[in-house]
Every structure is written in structure tokens, then in C-alpha cells.
Amino acid sequence: MRKIEVGILGATGMVGQRFVSLLEHHPWFEVAWLAASERSAGRTYAEACNWRLREPLPKTARELPVEECKPGKAPQLVFASLDSKVAGEVEKEFAHAGHVVVSNSSNHRMDPDVPLLIPEVNPEHLALVRVQKHERKWKGMIVTNPNCTTVGLVMSLAPLEKTFGLEKVMMTSMQAVSGAGYPGLPVLDIIGNVIPFIGGEEEKVERETRKLLGKFVDGHVLMGDFAVSAHCNRVLVEDGHTESISVSLRTKATVEDLIEAWRKFHARPQELHLPSAPKHPIIVREERDRPQPKFDVWTENGMATVVGRVRPCPVLQFKYTALSHNTIRGAAGAALLNAELMKAEGYLD
Amino acid sequence: MRKIEVGILGATGMVGQRFVSLLEHHPWFEVAWLAASERSAGRTYAEACNWRLREPLPKTARELPVEECKPGKAPQLVFASLDSKVAGEVEKEFAHAGHVVVSNSSNHRMDPDVPLLIPEVNPEHLALVRVQKHERKWKGMIVTNPNCTTVGLVMSLAPLEKTFGLEKVMMTSMQAVSGAGYPGLPVLDIIGNVIPFIGGEEEKVERETRKLLGKFVDGHVLMGDFAVSAHCNRVLVEDGHTESISVSLRTKATVEDLIEAWRKFHARPQELHLPSAPKHPIIVREERDRPQPKFDVWTENGMATVVGRVRPCPVLQFKYTALSHNTIRGAAGAALLNAELMKAEGYLD
């Protein structure tokens, strides 16, 4: 099979770098086109990019020219991780011009006709793109993945919603600094510190969770019928968002039932053997002090959600800890898996 | 006024060192007697103690001999911060021998006849010591302060319980490493990490909170009639436990009502002008990203609880962040304030 050429909007940012890295040896896709802000345009990727990943800059990308963020020469499939100040308009422009925009930005996530997609959770929402085509007269489309804090929460909630029904969800996050991008947080802000505030994050988690777990009925997503409350905190961890979660369910269950629901959970990406799909989307650890970002964040190449410490909650019904890699499963890896699902389901034909 | 001589049980540990430091210039008390494990006994304090505080070892304590943990030569008033493996028996022995034991250890906190005391919250519980005298035939007594994670939570809850009545409390902590004592946590466990488990901590928070906010009726404490759920996590902060808290109240209130209840809160230690009492036991910060341990942990010399980010909670009714200094207000400072209350209320006569 010949590889599909892809482009990256916002290629020099942290998520853009992750796209370049994750796509280096991808079996289906290959990076053919990179775009970034005007400041970077006209230089090679190696020149324009302040490469900040531990793995070296792939040779195949070093000499690619960095273009402006304009459709035209870009391939059909474009991954997007632009700053939200410009992402809204640029993504629409690309979709209008016929590109399939697989975006990590927040701008269009809550648009009623834009799929907010986790392939294990709501693959059927992909069909929303037909509404886009019909209503917006776009030749292309926009598909989005959730916020990095939402992903781990929703991955852990999906089997509970399906098996028992959700009633209430309380989540307190301890988020890694890489979630703020680069340069992101000044070290003087976070050294020896916890910052109990991340702009817009709690609102995103609360509404995205309900869209992701919403039912797809008659071309619409009905927001999930449960309450979600998020407390978002930043801590001095490089990668991996840890979440303390409490839930109430609609049907009776035991701790063992929850564990079984998580362990049995596998879904469309696993059935389709998508290249970036974790073999087990949810890993349940039995040690009393896991998951921990230091040891568990790279589980299944950073694509699995790791849960542990499941126990009764005196206020809601159950409490547990979940961990997810915020720049892999929470950003570039999420978009990549979305694109793989779209390819496998025929949306790129 | 001549100062009251005091002793310290467990003087070489981290909390013991804090006692020595806080008592250095205390207007009422002076350190006259130090005791620690057999290994330390027989040496001077400077020799026996691996001093780990930033402030230097007080000269007055340097040359004091370290004794064994036996009553007899000890002063009437003894602060205790022994390892919980031995604290239970030693404290009883001292109380039996006539000493007033003001303890930071967890062993006797939930004994029905032992006051678990925060002077701003439940000063009336002190009267429990009469039950001790009567039932146990002790000539002395034991008084305890709560766990370092409980204090900040309960300080913030007390005005809410009094003003509106509490129904449900959910708390997720991000706790400082100093809470584990010295040597405590190996750096390899916590560098770049969050540890979502602290042995016994959640249970302590859940039951101590209900005892502290319980009513004192007929010589008994009735546990508070509300549900508490705690998630306890360790993060890479040196001092200061940050807590994400959600509550449901029994009567209608607004965000402004909560803020007013906190701002107006002042209590027995403030009325009595106890030397270690914070002028304002609760400080409400209005910035959207405070409190933060780096900037706020030393508020009122580490004796105040700082709250902020009060806002509606979609699952319970309100959510906010609280911060408290875990080795000051959560340990040595807590015991010291307890002793000051006891002195002012005549319990040391």
C-alpha cells in the first residue's frame, strides 16, 4: 500500500512536533507538507523548529520547507494543532477548500456538526461530518479530539456509562506541565508549587465529557444526561495527567463489576487493529499506589488509560485514580487515531 | 510572668524540630526537657538531632540532654510527636503519671474520651478530658490535634457548617513531601511524579473531620451528620497541602455568602489573643489562581488557612481550593495552639 501524504498545521509547536515524531514510521501516513506561522514560513523545518522532544528530529522532516497556513498545496489530510487564536478560521478555510482537518484545537469541538471523537468511545459520531457537508457546503471536513484532561476521564467513564449508566462525575486533575505547550509555564511559577487554575480547562472538561458520552440520534448529538464537575490543577510533572475521580452510577454495581467492565472494554479501534490503537485501551492496576505518571504514563505507548485504586466513595458511589498521557493520548496520538479510524471507515476515500 | 517549662517527646524528628523552633521565643512556654528514642538518649540535642529546618537550631536547645521517653523528670506539659508505633503506650504512660500530653500522633485521636481539637473549631471538646480523668483514673490527660490534611479542610468547613449546615464534602488533596517526615520519601519515588496514595490518610481525614465538627453533648462527641470523601495524593511540593474541595450545604447560599462566612469567622483563639493564633484564621484570596503553596503557605506564619476559587459545583453545590501549612498548622503549630488554649482556659492549673 502506498502511504497517504499528510500535512501538519502548526508543525513547529509542541503538538506539531509530536505529530512529526509519531508519523515518522507510520504504516499508513507520511508527512509531506508542514505549515506554521508566517515567522517560520520559508525556512526548513529544522531551522524553523525549536525541537523539544527527547527523541531526535526525524531525518525525513528536517529539510521539508515550512509553508504558510494556506490551503492549496497541502495534501487532502491535514493534522492541525494551531493556536486557538487562529485555529478557528484556518481550519474552516481548509475544510471549505476540501481538506480533511483532523484537529487538536478546541475551537470547533463543541460545534453541533463537528465530531468530537474518541474512537473507542463514540465512533458513530463521525457521521456528523455529513451534516457539515450538507449545511456548510464544505468539500472537506473538520474532526476534533478532546482536551488532554478530558480524554483520560472519558476513557475511564465510557465502559461505566455503557454498563451501568452514569449519574454524577467529580474529577480533580493534577496536570503535567507539558499540557501548557512550549514555552508554556515559567519555571518560577511551578517550582515547589501547585497552581489550582488552568484557564478554561474545567469548562472544557465538563462540556466535552457530556458531548463525548452523548447519544447520536437523527444526525444530532444529545449531551450525556449526567452531571460533571472538574477541579483542574497544575503540578510539577512533565508528562501525564493524574485524575482523582468519583462517580455515581444508575444501576447497582460493585468494585469488582467496575474492574470487569474496564478489563472487558475494547472497541472499534481494537477490532479494526488501527496502527496506533492500544491493545488494551484501559489497564487496571492492582497495586494500592498506582497509577503513577512516572511509571505508567507510557503504558501502551502512551495510548492507554491506566486506572487504579477503585474503592467505595462515601459521597458518590465509587472513587478511583486515572492516568493518561496528555501529549500522546491527549493530543497528537488522539488526532492520529482519529485519522486512522476515518481511513478504516472510508472517510478518506 | 515566669515561663512554663515544657518537654518534647520525639524531639529529634521533624515535628519535634518544629516544636523546638516554634518554642524558641514563645512568650509563655520554654523548652526544658527533650526526649527521643533510646538511640538518641544520652547525647546532647545538637549531637542527637539531624537538624533539617532552614532556620538554625536554637542555641537554648543545643546543649540540652536527650532523655529516654519515660515520665518522672519531665515537666507537667509535654508536647508529643512520637512515631505511631510507640506513641500510643508512651502517651498513656505519661498521662497516667500526671502529665498533660499535647499530642500530634494519630493513636488516640479517635478515642471517645480524647479531645481531637482545633481551637477555632471545637474548643468545647476540651471538656472531654474530664471523662479521661474520671474513667481512666489518669492524673494527667491527652489532647490531640488532627492530621495535617484534615486541618485545612476542617478550618474551611467550620464556618460553613455553623452558618449553613454541611451535607456532603468531597476533598482531593495534593500533599507536600514534608508531611511524610524525615527521611520520609525517597526522591526517586516522587521526582517527576504524583503518588495517588498515602497509607491511612483518607480514612483519617474522613473520620477526623466528622469528629471535629461533631456536637459535644452530655460528655460525648456526636460525629458530624454529613458525608466526607477524601482522595489523597502526594506531589513534589515541600510545604503546604493544597485541597480541591466540593460541598453541599443544608441551607441555601451563594458564593458571596460563603466568602462572607469565611471572612467573618473568628473564634476562641482570636478572642483570647493566644500567642500563636492567626489574626485571621481564614484568608480568602480573590485572584483566580490562588491559593498556591509557593506564595501563600506562610500566610499568618503558617497558621491561617487560605481559600480561593469559590464557584458553583455542578455535582455538589460549591467548589473551592484550600491551602494549609502541613508542618505548622498541620502539626507542631496545631499542638502549640492547643496548649495555649488549655493554658488560657485553665486546664494547666
Place this chain on the structure above:
Amino acid sequence: MRKIEVGILGATGMVGQRFVSLLEHHPWFEVAWLAASERSAGRTYAEACNWRLREPLPKTARELPVEECKPGKAPQLVFASLDSKVAGEVEKEFAHAGHVVVSNSSNHRMDPDVPLLIPEVNPEHLALVRVQKHERKWKGMIVTNPNCTTVGLVMSLAPLEKTFGLEKVMMTSMQAVSGAGYPGLPVLDIIGNVIPFIGGEEEKVERETRKLLGKFVDGHVLMGDFAVSAHCNRVLVEDGHTESISVSLRTKATVEDLIEAWRKFHARPQELHLPSAPKHPIIVREERDRPQPKFDVWTENGMATVVGRVRPCPVLQFKYTALSHNTIRGAAGAALLNAELMKAEGYLD
């Protein structure tokens, strides 16, 4: 004595904030005028300034207006901590207009007619300002303090140079992140890392050291006749530059001789009892593992240099560790002590 009104150029930056904080209760000086970039001008200090110190913003400064960096309304004495991109010209403009500019910026440090001053080390260099007046026709003057890494090194070298003569100096620094200002270093650059490069720093240390320890002869400073080599590294410490130093001396000495030279060292600021002068400019620790920034950086309010681990060096003659507070003794405190010396020596009359 009525206090002398002072101004601060670059008042909203990290060093500017330190000036405001250190001057809050100063016995001789009081802040009357604040200036910063055009972006800040026109607002009150509280509005314009993103206050990042742990100690709260002094009330006296909150409502002061922030002016543009133009002479005219500014007081005679002006502390300056401007970005080096603009500091060169602005400082000259102020000196020309008659202001006494006490600067922390690097621009004019190596000008032959500008004193690069550590009051304990080379107070006689102050006389250079007469050359400024004469040659440049300035009504005012510029006086500078050294780079934050140079100060601790030179403080520890000065008694050795005076007593034994210096021949060779090798210094490797482990510098705190606050030395890079705010926002300064992105946390992603320094978390779990050492950065073995700080732009321009090694050159500054090498040449400033030789100017500071140079002889003042006939209105000129003769650069010190010894070799200096610096390796500068950044580590994850908030405040305090730690330095591993090796030296060769011109006359025979023992480890004890060095310790005695440091202990006996006291100088002009101590004789004059300048308000910010440390009682002992150099503190020698005898523990085998000190100084350490965590425990020793605030020695003498951050104005002393702490040395320890003095021992023979197999390559040069002696090696030791020195520690100095980079934003106090290495920046705002340094300038303040310079101004105090100038006042005491009649340079402000």
C-alpha cells in the same frame, strides 16, 4: 533624618520587585518614583506589575504611578535594573541629566570610567566617577554591581587575593533559575535537567572578576593579574548560585590560613555599619556537606557569601564551595549596598 527619595528604573521586573521589597522599611531611602517600559507606564504599580515575590507587594508602592523611563521628574538617586537592550542608553541619559544611577545591568560594567563595585572588595574604585564627570561632562554618574555569579566568587576571592595573592581561579557554577528573571526559563527546559550554558555568563565572570580585584592607580583600574576560567550551568534551584572553586595562590598557605583569612575578613561596609551590610560578609561552614542553597542562601538576609569544604586541590592548590543569593547579594541587594556606601562616603551630597 529625613529619608532620601529614590527612583527605580525597570521597577516591574524581578530585580525591580526586589528593589521595591528591600526598600520597604529602609532606614535611609524611600521609593518615590517608579518607571518601566511604555507598556506599563500610566498604570499604578499594582496594576502594571505581575508581582512574583513570596512577600506581599508593599502597600506604599501599590498606588505609585508607573512612569516612562525618562529623566526629569525622577529623584536624584535612581536604582536601575533595565533589560540590557535598553539599559545602556537610558542609563547614560539619566547620568547626563544629573542622576546618580546605581545599576544592576551589565552594559556599563566594563566601561573604564564606571565603577564596578562590591563595597567589601573595592570601595576605592568609587572614585572613578570623577573621571566620568570630567570626561563625559555628566552632571550625574553611573555605578554598577557585578553579575550575580561573579559576586559570590569575588567575595570569596577578595581575602585570598589580599592575603596571599591570586594566581589562577577555576569556577564551575550551578545557578538558580531566578537568575534568568521572569518569565525566564520555561519549566520544560529545566525540569529533570542541567543546562550547561548561560549566554554571555562565563565571559562576564571572567572579566568582571579581574576588574573587581584590580588595583586602582592614577584614576585607572588595572585588571587583576591572574587567570580566571568559568563554567556556568543552570540547575533546578530557585534561589542561590552554588560554585565549585579551585585556586592557586602566590604565597604559601594552608587550609587553616584560608579559613582564617575568610573569618577575619571585614571591610568598609562593616566599619560604616551600612544598613544592608552583612555583619560577617563571609561565613565559613564546617560541615562536610555545606553550603547548600536550601539551608544557607538566606544567611545574613541573603547578603553573606557562605563558603565550605575547603580542601587541597590536586591540580590547583585549594578547592572549596561558595554560595551566594543571586537576586539579593547578586542583584538588588548589591545595588542597594552600593548606594549606601555612596551615601556614607558623601557621593550623594
Place this chain on the structure above:
Amino acid sequence: MRKIEVGILGATGMVGQRFVSLLEHHPWFEVAWLAASERSAGRTYAEACNWRLREPLPKTARELPVEECKPGKAPQLVFASLDSKVAGEVEKEFAHAGHVVVSNSSNHRMDPDVPLLIPEVNPEHLALVRVQKHERKWKGMIVTNPNCTTVGLVMSLAPLEKTFGLEKVMMTSMQAVSGAGYPGLPVLDIIGNVIPFIGGEEEKVERETRKLLGKFVDGHVLMGDFAVSAHCNRVLVEDGHTESISVSLRTKATVEDLIEAWRKFHARPQELHLPSAPKHPIIVREERDRPQPKFDVWTENGMATVVGRVRPCPVLQFKYTALSHNTIRGAAGAALLNAELMKAEGYLD
């Protein structure tokens, strides 16, 4: 080829865990026997070991029994990483009983008849084991690798010594916390801190460097004829010792000459294609701010030494920064490469 069975003395410690991990898929060796302290003996490895590596405990090792540290049932080849309190005697006992002990402990490193070995640097020193056999009447032998701080230094010095001759070496280390083992450093000792002392480390570096670069003449190692001075510091980095190094050489050279010497350096392990040998033992980075532990420590699977920032030194002749992975190349990987060399050179027949 059938794999050679190996044993591990001290298998539950941090270096022991690294041995188990590095040997998991080794082409020549397989772990067949594990031993640790009496406390662990009698349990399975999974039970006895508090596994602290990020990579999971290999399945092949989980169920192996942990034995006492007695020869007899152990395989011929034994890797040793025992605590230095017991390593000296145990290693001798094993060598006497016929085992080939490839040790990471410091006890026998400076014994005149024990090879202190870096395969790229002094493979000819291996012949010393014949002296052991002859003088000590051992049926087996002991071979050691250097201290984790010595390795990176000596790897970078070896091409300089060979090409230009060494005269003087000054090294200041910034060492990772994993070098202290587990539990190792309490977090309270190192958070926000630099510790300018590591017991015995400077002496080890100074003498091991001269033995490693010494000539092997007539069955003896003549210590290298140059001076070495080490300053050793601990910083808050997990893995990777960073070293600021200055050198004087015996023959004239330029910065470019040094770079060429490093780039051309390859040695016996590369010729023999030993499985753990880095393809390039020394990597020269050209960026002005590298190497950095965060980005470079895993270069060549942690087996290469990375150097950079080569420039003239005003005191000696050249200065540069070197980085080496302290638990791979500085411990388990070093011993493993030693064993591979011994196998390839026929010492295991």
C-alpha cells in the same frame, strides 16, 4: 548459540534491577540465578524486589527464587552489585570458588591485581586476572568497572590521552539522584537544593581515572602520569551525570583537534561488535547548550558519552561538558560490556 547462564549478586537493588532489565533480551547471556540479602532469600524475585524501573519487571525473572549470596549453585559468570559493606568478602569468596565476578562495587577496584576496566579505554588491563590466579590461587576472578562519575570523564579523556597526552584534569560533576541508589536520597534533602558533597566520590574519581588511563607494563598498571581534581555535587536530575571539565594536554592542539580525536575514537568493543557497545562511544554535539541530561542521556541506549561546548580554558587549555548515563554506562551497562569483552576475548572459556 546457546545462551550463557549468569547470576546476579545484589539482584534486588537498583543496579541489580538494571542487570535484570538489560539482560532480558541479551543475545549471549540469560539470567538463571539471583541472590540478595538474607532478608530477601527464599522469596521469588517479584516478591522480594521493590521494582523501581519504568520498564516492567521481565516475566522471565518474576518467578526466579532469590538465593543467599553463597557460591555453589551459582553459574560461572556472576554480575555483582552488592552493598560495599559486604561486597569485598563475598566477591572474594565467589572468585575463590571459581566464579567470574564482574563487579560494580568499589571494594576491589584499586587492588593491584584487579582490572578496573572500560572496554573502550583499557581492554589490555584484563590480563591482570592472570596475576589474580597466580597470586591469590583463585580458580575464578574479579573484574570491576569504575564509579559512575569516573566513566564519563575517562571516556572523554581517553582519546585526548592517546592523541595528545594528558597533563592536568579538573572536573566538577552535577550528579543525578539515581546514583545514590534506592531509597537513597530523601526528597527533603535535595528538593530545591544542590548538595556539594558525595562521600568518597571525589577520591574515587581522582584515583580511578589514573588507574584506568595507566599503562599496563609487566603485569602491573602504572598509574597515569597526570593530576586529577574532582568536585562532586548532587543535583535534582533523575539520570545522567553532567560534568564540567578542564584539561591541559602535553602536546599542542586546537579545539578542532579535540573534536576530531573524539569523533574518530572507536575501540575494541566496536571492533568486536559487542552487543552492548555503542556504535559511537563518544558523540560530539555542536549546539552551544548541549549535552543536557534531559535530551542526551539515552544516546546510544545510555552507553555513549556525549560531549559538547569545547572551547579554550583561560586556566588550563580546554574546557568542555560531558554527560554519561550513571546507571547504564556508569553501572550495570558497564559491567555487562565488561562481561561481553571477556567472553569475546576468551576469558569465559
